[in-house]
Amino acid sequence: MGLSVDLAPRNPNHLWLTNPVMIASGTFGYDGYGRGITPDMDLSQLGAVIPKTVTRLPREGNPEPRWDPPSYRQALQDGEFILLNSIGLANPGIEGALTDLTPLWAEYGTTVVLSLSADSADQFAEMTAMAEGVRGFQAMELNLSCPNIENGAMFGHSPKLTAAAVKAVRANTALPVLAKLAPNVPDVTEIARAAVDAGADALTISNTIPAMRIDVETRRPVLGAITGGLSGPGLRPVSMAMVYRTAQAVDVPIVGVGGIFSGEHAVEYLLAGATAVQVGSANLADLWAPFRILDQLRSFLGESGITDVSDLTGAVDIRALE
Numbered sequence: 016m017g018l019s020v021d022l023a024p025r026n027p028n029h030l031w032l033t034n035p036v037m038i039a040s041g042t043f044g045y046d047g048y049g050r051g052i053t054p055d056m057d058l059s060q061l062g063a064v065i066p067k068t069v070t071r072l073p074r075e076g077n078p079e080p081r082w083d084p085p086s087y088r089q090a091l092q093d094g095e096f097i098l099l100n101s102i103g104l105a106n107p108g109i110e111g112a113l114t115d116l117t118p119l120w121a122e123y124g125t126t127v128v129l130s131l132s133a134d135s136a137d138q139f140a141e142m143t144a145m146a147e148g149v150r151g152f153q154a155m156e157l158n159l160s161c162p163n164i165e166n167g168a169m170f171g172h173s174p175k176l177t178a179a180a181v182k183a184v185r186a187n188t189a190l191p192v193l194a195k196l197a198p199n200v201p202d203v204t205e206i207a208r209a210a211v212d213a214g215a216d217a218l219t220i221s222n223t224i225p226a227m228r229i230d231v232e233t234r235r236p237v238l239g240a241i242t243g244g245l246s247g248p249g250l251r252p253v254s255m256a257m258v259y260r261t262a263q264a265v266d267v268p269i270v271g272v273g274g275i276f277s278g279e280h281a282v283e284y285l286l287a288g289a290t291a292v293q294v295g296s297a298n299l300a301d302l303w304a305p306f307r308i309l310d311q312l313r314s315f316l317g318e319s320g321i322t323d324v325s326d327l328t329g330a331v332d333i334r335a336l337e
């Protein structure tokens with residue numbers, strides 16, 4: 016059964032993954048950097064891991080509470096579909112990550128993607144140059160769409176700024192570059208085209224949606240930062256439509272992310288036009304989720320007599336609806 020996919024067919028380096036199931040940035044282990052992963056979790060079975068986004072300088076993150084509900088595991092067991100977080104990109108900064116974390120990433124035996132967020136195109140260029148030549152990752156994902164820091168989605172909301180960020184990174188690395196787009200834009204295809212024209216090898220769609228809840232008894236927002244980002248089941252159909260629309264507009268691989276909890280959800284994204292998928296919130300409820308989702312995807316392919324997973328990409332049947 017053919018499970019491998021190339022996320023950078025236009026880049027001489029390519030980005031071949033052994034299968035299309037990746038771990039989404041910020042959700043690898045309990046802290047975004049793999050805490051809780053145990054030796055029996057063979058990461059080499061997964062297509063790729065994207066550790067949490069790093070910024071130029073270390074960030075402490077947002078005030079507590081940062082999660083609503085506090086336990087995603089319990090919430091999902093209860094059938095809750097609204098999951099909010101406001102971590103605020105707590106991270107050790109790029110210097111700390113390159114020194115302390117990349118040696119661990121090199122041991123995973125799978126593809127690792129370095130996720131970057133920056134305040135300006137120049138800072139994206141600077142961070143990319145700092146990362147150049149460091150071992151432990153094979154591609155970069157630009158987080159242009161974080162709703163939980165000031166101006167975190169500034170790039171992803173503007174075709175011009177998206178292009179500037181991608182160009183700045185492209186000029187400083189030959190590694191494959193993925194641009195992670197925002198869900199809350201009027202026309203995702205406009206941003207997607209800007210990213211591709213500026214040299215993005217693939218697009219990751221999408222990130223959390225700005226969101227808020229208020230406790231009516233206390234009249235207090237449930238999150239310490241007042242607003243946060245919605246992930247999980249509620250995000251899935253939103254992100255799905257964006258993947259579908261973007262696949263009609265650009266000719267680079269799309270990585271679908273948002274609310275994937277089963278192999279069937281992954282198949283749905285592939286049919287909509289994705290080449291690969293990322294599993295986010297599901298990890299926070301169960302660290303084995305990506306392994307289970309990959310098994311379910313494999314079973315689906317076997318039972319459907321599909322010999323190559325890429326046959327599913329964009330294969331949604333809309334004939335009767337045209």
Ligand SMILES: Cc1cc2nc3c(=O)[nH]c(=O)nc-3n(C[C@H](O)[C@H](O)[C@H](O)COP(=O)(O)O)c2cc1C
Nearest residue numbers: 039040041068100158221222246247273274295296
């Ligand atoms: C707790 C948490 C932290 C996150 N941190 C990041 C991050 O650092 N960088 C990033 O690009 N996305 C981050 N995300 C967004 C996820 O990577 C993903 O795009 C989003 O959650 C949608 O997927 P899901 O519904 O499977 O969770 C985070 C999401 C959650 C829930």
